[in-house]
Each structure stands twice: as structure tokens, then as C-alpha cells.
Amino acid sequence: MAAPTTTRISELLTRLTGDEKHAPSAYSTLDVLWVLYDRVLRTAPDRVDDPDRDRFLLSKGHGPAAYYAVLAAKGFIPEEWLDDLAGPDSRLGHHPDRLLVPGVEIGSGSLGHGLGLGVGTALGLRAQGLTDARVYVLTGDAELDEGANHEAIAYAGATGLASLTAIVIDNQSSTHGWPGGIARRFHGWTSSTVDGRDHDAIERGLRAHTGTAPHVVVAVVEKKG
Amino acid sequence: MRQTFVDTATALLDDDPRTAVVLADISGAAFAPAARAHPDRVVNVGIREQLMLGVAGGLALTGLRPIVHSYAPFVVDRAYEQIKLDLNHQGVGAVLVSIGASYDASSEGRTHQSPGDVALFDTLGGWTVHVPGHADEVGPLLTAAAAHDEPVYIRLSTQHNAEGRPTTGMQTIRRGSRAAVVAVGPMLDTVLAAMEGLDVTLAYTNTPRPFDVKGLRALGHSDVVLVEPYLAGTSSAVVSDALRDLPHRLLSLGVECVDLRRYGSPEDHARWQGLDAAGLRQSISAFVAPGGGPARGRG
Incomplete structure (x- = not known):
């Protein structure tokens, strides 16, 4: 991350959490989120209702500080909203609510819902001829423990739902792990496994979809402490 | 009632490009002609009821009107959290249509029965619940439900009255x-x-x-x-x-x-x-x- 951006995001995160000690690296999703919003997603604050926008679904809704910081940095939400996280009048909670936060595509928190919603969103866009719009769903390696994910992964792979990209933030937090690797769980998908802190590598992974199959990017970061 | 449902939903797919049908294998054969005519709006996800409701939520988020169908214990009980979160919490609706009311599937046993389905919708709030007493009530109820975006549950049964009474009030x-x-x-x-x-x-x-x-x-x-x-x-x-x-x-x-x-x-x-x-x-x-x-x- 370029130095000015790092400083900016750090300021926003401090504003959110009141905690000056946390470096951006403490947030497992931060770099992927930044690359998505800075380089990849075809969306913007003035496009949140545009039917043809790309959709980003944060399935892993817990610990959304990095998400809120990026949304604020990109102008989706006022920075002032960061000052009262989860307060009684705050629109920002410990899990995001799509009806409260502009640009948030799904309310999430209970794990394992984003991929199913993402499959439906991709199907709905296709049925309406909105073929440029892509659907990105961010999950975690531990979130993949939830069986609902595997219904969506199997269906998307078997039917070649090519407009769907899953991003798995792999901080090795799944209790029993994924022997043999995460990408191989995505049968029928193309995959890229990248350094989840390397912005260029993340971008290359996100752009590596082929147009014929759904694509998964496994973004490996430091093991959760 | 089930055939009337299939016929009405098929006609809605023909008439209204907003309509989509989401299945988890149950009634897949009955919807095969509709699926051939509208391959993008008849989605059979296989035996995956959590995904069936997740897909419905996603379709609704893009502005479509999903009609979701299975046996009551599978479309309601099994996917209860998806109903709660992928529909209600996202602020979108769908039309859920069940068969196998209460003990319709008596010979199948408890696994195929869901007498508590309507009570479960009461825990969520905002749901309209229709319990048609005759096949003639199914068409008007489904057609009306497909025309808006609110959450609606339609509970079909093999039990029925001799005469249809399509009016919804008392x-x-x-x-x-x-x-x-x-x-x-x-x-x-x-x-x-x-x-x-x-x-x-x-x-x-x-x-x-x-x-x-x-x-x-x-x-x-x-x-x-x-x-x-x-x-x-x-x-x-x-x-x-x-x-x-x-x-x-x-x-x-x-x-x-x-x-x-x-x-x-x-x-x-x-x-x-x-x-x-x-x-x-x-x-x-x-x-x-x-x-x-x-x-x-x-x-």
C-alpha cells in the first residue's frame, strides 16, 4: 500500500476503534478490500443503485472496521460515521446492515450466507441481461466451515456461473483446517492463490477469471494470533 | 393445488419478466417445460435448500420476484435462518410455496411433516400467510403475491374443501x-x-x-x-x-x-x-x- 494511503486508512481505523496501536496489517481483509475498491470494482458512491454496478458482498461480516474505513475513504459514507461504532444512534455496527449503510450490498454476520446470496445475485443479473456486472463475495477460511457455503460452491462450479468471484481470506483460523488447500474445495472453479498483502498480486488474482467458470482468489495472510 | 400452482407459476413466468422460480429438485419435472422456455428464470439448485433461499434473496436483491418451492419441512424448517437473514434481514421478499402441509405426507413420517411452519413465520414478522382451502384459490393468491415485493408464504395441501373461496378476508x-x-x-x-x-x-x-x-x-x-x-x-x-x-x-x-x-x-x-x-x-x-x-x- 502506498504510504499516503496507509496513513489515511490508519487515521480512519483509529477514528473507528480509538485504538492507535493497531497497524493496518492487523486487519486481515484490509488489503484485499482496498484493491477491490481502488482498482477492480465497477462501483462508486453515485452508483450504489446502478443495476449494472459490480456487487461486493462481505459475507464475513464480523470485524468490519477495515470495510467501513475503505467505504469512508472512497466516499460511500461520511467519515463522521466512524466516530460512534455500534453506538445507539450509529449506522455502523459490529456487523454491517445493508439497510443502514450506503454501498453495503448485504447485511451479514452469521457466517455462510454471502455465497448463496452471491449466486442468486449473479443469476438475477444474468436473467436481466446485465452481463457486465460481476459479483464478488468475500469469505474467510474459518467461515468455510459452514456447510451452506459448500452448497453454493458446488452449484456455481457445476453450472459454470462465470460472473461470480469468491475471495477467501486465509488467516488459517479454521479449527480443523483445510488439508490439501482451500482452492481444491472449489470444484469447477478457476483459482488464484495470492499473498493477501501484495496489492499487485491481489489485483492479478482478481482479474484472472476466464469468463467460463466461477473464480476463487485465496488471499493468504498472517495466521490469526 | 400443486398442479394449479405449477400452471399459475408457469403462466407468470411467461407474462412477467420479473418472475423467477427457485427449486431444490422437488417439482423439478413439473417445471421442466417452464425451465426450457425460461432457462435463466427457472433455477433448480439441486437438493440444497439453504442455497435455494440464498438464491431467492440474491434474485430479489437484483429486482426479480422469486417464487420458492419445496416440501414445507425443507423450504421452511430446514432453511429457517436463510428465510430470516437472506430475505427478511436483507429487506427483500419472496413468495414461498410449500406442499406437504402438516400430515399430508402421513405415510412418509415425521421427516416430511412441518405442522409448525406458520408458527415459524410468526417469529419473523412481516409475512403474509395464505392457506388456500381449494385449488381455485391458489391461482388468484399466487398471482396477487407475484405482483409486489413483500414476503408471502402460500401453504398448499392435498386436503381441500368442495368449493373455492378466493376472497382473502374473513x-x-x-x-x-x-x-x-x-x-x-x-x-x-x-x-x-x-x-x-x-x-x-x-x-x-x-x-x-x-x-x-x-x-x-x-x-x-x-x-x-x-x-x-x-x-x-x-x-x-x-x-x-x-x-x-x-x-x-x-x-x-x-x-x-x-x-x-x-x-x-x-x-x-x-x-x-x-x-x-x-x-x-x-x-x-x-x-x-x-x-x-x-x-x-x-x-
């Missing part, structure tokens, strides 16, 4: 003086048979949610008997609240909250549940008799 079938008996959906004809010679009002509704409170009060009775084809007492709180300014008595009849561990026919289960004409007559007679009869135990 309909008075006959007048009497002792009490009002409200029959929901396919219970009507059995209740009518049970009431032979009893001096009570009989009313019908195929729409328990929202309950037609005004229609209930207009019946003019403070003694009320509810006969519901799903979990007994599902509408008790609604009716009690509707009559809270009046001294009133309420008898709530329906399917008891128990796994009988018996197969047999739906008629057998109706008899075991006291929901056949003889059982209903006994319960209702005791309730309207002087003294009101003993409090009814729950199984």
Missing part, C-alpha cells in the same frame, strides 16, 4: 348465536360437518396472516373457536389481542405439538389429532356447552 359461512368458529383453509368442510345442529357462527379465512381482526370482531362473538390445519394455538395470541378489550373465551384447535411416530393416511392423523368431524364436534360442543367444558390439555 367470510361468514353461516350465522349462529353461541360462538364463532373460524376455520382456516382446508379445515372448512370438516368443521361444517362437525357443526351440524350446533347453534354457532362459522367463518372462513384462507389468510391467517395478517389475521382479519376486523372481520373477526365483526362476527360479534366473545366465544371463539379457531380451527387451524397446522400447529394448535398458532393464532391464539393474535385472536386474544384482537379481543383484548372484551371478556372472551378462546378454544384453539389444530395439530398437537407431538411426534406421533405413526404412518397411516391423512385421515388417520386427522382422527388421532381430533381434527376429523367427530373430534371437532366433541371439542366444539364441550366448549359451547354451559360451563364451557374442561380446559384442554396439550400433548
